[in-house]
Structures are given as structure tokens and as C-alpha cells.
Amino acid sequence: MKKIIFICLIATMLFACKSASSTASTEATPLSTKLDKSTQVAIKGNWVLTNVSYPGSEYIKVNSFDLADSKCFIGSTWNFISNNNKGTMTLTAPSCTAFTSPIVWSINNQGLFVLKIVEPGTKSKNVKSGxxxxxxxxxxxxxxxxxxxxxxxxxxxVTYQFQRAN
Structure with missing residues (x-):
């Protein structure tokens, strides 16, 4: 009798844990977010980041996207592909370290731009932060x-100003 109760207890714990973790991963899935397709199509193409501005810029430095000083992004080139939400960004400022990376991006229906920087050797679907x-x-x-x-x-x-590249 004790064995049966113990087995039932173990089985209940396994099913309860599995159910809870499945719910958490489903809620975190970005596919449930509706996208603003018309704005995404308007942004598709090649862009140059022409200016970065923020209050107090003469006194404080901003480390943009955990990559480099915000001023290193001035002159960077960005490519946005709207049909698969991928692209690239390339930093080329002379006094900064050169950097190129694939990106994954989208614009949700609240008008928020979602940006994920994809590290070399990493699949974009495995990038969990942005x-x-x-x-x-x-x-x-x-x-x-x-x-x-x-x-x-x-x-x-912090405002990043983009101009369409010719």
C-alpha cells in the first residue's frame, strides 16, 4: 500500500511540474504578439544612424545596446528586411571598435520596436533577450x-535618428 501511495505521489509531482513549465514557455513565446506589418514595411531597407541625442550628453556616456558608447553608433549602417524580420547592423565610427552583427527585429502593435542582436554562432530563435x-x-x-x-x-x-541610405 505504501508503494502505491509513493508512486502516485511521484506521478502527481511529475505531471504538475510538466504542466507548469509548459504554460510558462507558451506565455513567453513571441509568436503570440501581433505585429504592426505596415510600419515594418515602411522601415524595410537600408538606413544610416545619423545622430544620437539625450539630455546630459555632455556629462554622461550611454552604452547603447550593451555594445559601445552611443556616439560609436553615429554613421552605423542598418539593414531591415521586413518579410523575415532579420537584418544587420554595422558600426564603423573611426575612433570605435568596428562591429557587425545580424539582428532580428519587429514592431509590435503598441508601436514598440523589438531588437535582438544575434551573437556569432547563435541561432536567432535562441536569443532570449533584446x-x-x-x-x-x-x-x-x-x-x-x-x-x-x-x-x-x-x-x-535616448533618441537614435535614422536616415534612409541612398
Missing amino acids: YLLKVAGLTDTSFQLIDNINVGGQAKE
């Missing part, structure tokens, strides 16, 4: 991505 930025001022030739950062306990906006 950045959320606001899309603003979208025209045929320019747009901004706006990031929120914390400086001394205060929220500040």
Missing part, C-alpha cells in the same frame, strides 16, 4: 528609435 524602443517620426526618409534609460534614478530618453 531591447524595446519606441518608433517615432516615421517618414519615407527618416525615423527615430527612442530608448528609455535610468540616470541617477531618473528616466531619460
Whole structure:
């Protein structure tokens, strides 16, 4: 009798754990988020990041996307492919370390730009962290991505200005 109760207890624990973990992974799946396809199509193509601005830029440095000083992004080239939400970014500022990486991106239905930087040798589906930025001022030739950062306990906006490449 004790063996049967013990086996039932073990079986209950296994099924309970499996069920909970399946629910958590399903809720975290990005496929459940609806995308803003029209904005994605408007952004597709080649762009140059022409300016990075934020309050206090003369006093503080911002490490953008955990890669480099924000000023190193000025002049960087970005390619956005809207039909598969992939692309590339290349940093080429003379006084900074050169960097090129594939990216995965999308714009959700709240107008937030979702950016994932894909490390070499990593499949994009395995990248679990990324950045959320606001899309603003979208025209045929320019747009901004706006990031929120914390400086001394205060929220500040970092604006990345993009111009369509010729």
C-alpha cells in the first residue's frame, strides 16, 4: 500500500511540474504578439544612424545596446528586411571598435520596436533577450528609435535618428 501511495505521489509531482513549465514557455513565446506589418514595411531597407541625442550628453556616456558608447553608433549602417524580420547592423565610427552583427527585429502593435542582436554562432530563435524602443517620426526618409534609460534614478530618453541610405 505504501508503494502505491509513493508512486502516485511521484506521478502527481511529475505531471504538475510538466504542466507548469509548459504554460510558462507558451506565455513567453513571441509568436503570440501581433505585429504592426505596415510600419515594418515602411522601415524595410537600408538606413544610416545619423545622430544620437539625450539630455546630459555632455556629462554622461550611454552604452547603447550593451555594445559601445552611443556616439560609436553615429554613421552605423542598418539593414531591415521586413518579410523575415532579420537584418544587420554595422558600426564603423573611426575612433570605435568596428562591429557587425545580424539582428532580428519587429514592431509590435503598441508601436514598440523589438531588437535582438544575434551573437556569432547563435541561432536567432535562441536569443532570449533584446531591447524595446519606441518608433517615432516615421517618414519615407527618416525615423527615430527612442530608448528609455535610468540616470541617477531618473528616466531619460535616448533618441537614435535614422536616415534612409541612398
